[in-house]
Amino acid sequence: MDKPLGYWLMHLHNLLEEQFARTLADLGLSRRQWQALNFLSRGDATREELATALAHFSTDSGPDPLEGLTARGWAASTGGGAVALTEAGRATHLEASRRVEVSRATVLGGLTLDQYAETMRILSVMAGNVEADLARS
Template identity: 55%
Template sequence: MDATKPIGYWLKHLDNLLERQFDATLADLDIGRRHWQLLNTLSRGPASREELTRALAPFWQAGATEPAEVLDGPGNSLAARGWTATGGQRIHLTAEGRAAHARIADRIAHSRRTVLGQLTPEQYTATVRTLSVMAANVEADLASGVRPA
């Protein structure tokens, strides 16, 4: 490991590696990380499009596939696979969707164990806490509007 690189490098590098790992883990299913994120969010209960968009906004970067396309677009969308259905304004998992979520969750759990490797639960918790504090610091600074002269 090259500890001389700044945290921004490691955050971007890890995020890129996680994207690649998701792609490799899910490639044979012809789905990606965004499919999983929507499927996993819906596994907690029905949600409106707006709720899903809000919940997953940090993961949908400019130029990425739109949530609507992953939800119910042509091709490999969740709806096209029969994994979701809409009742009123709420989207929910079908029985097939719940079964798919369970199968895919096992793969994701394996990937997460790989990412964590030899880290202890305490080290993971401390890392997440540290990143959370750093994010809050930057959010507060941006909200203050004060800039160095």
């Protein structure tokens, strides 16, 4: 463990991005599109609700993930400003979900549920410490 926390966080982030891209490449789904698809699988949402739900996943201003979903016929307007998955979107979500679960299992291989929970707790505390420090500045 001769490398600092920042190294491991960025290294893992980059590996996860690559793994995710490979996992869903043949479906033509980007990570942000997957996140939108997954959010909409829970029910209809407005564009604003979707944007709020996805805001913490990315800081880039890349293409609107909803546009990619609607262009493929995976999501459609329901009227009243809401968007919902189509039958094709639900089928794509089901297949993508299966693949994402396999990828997550690979990432967590060799860890107990308690180890994972403790890792999340520790990262949360570190983030809170930095947030508090930044708020003081």
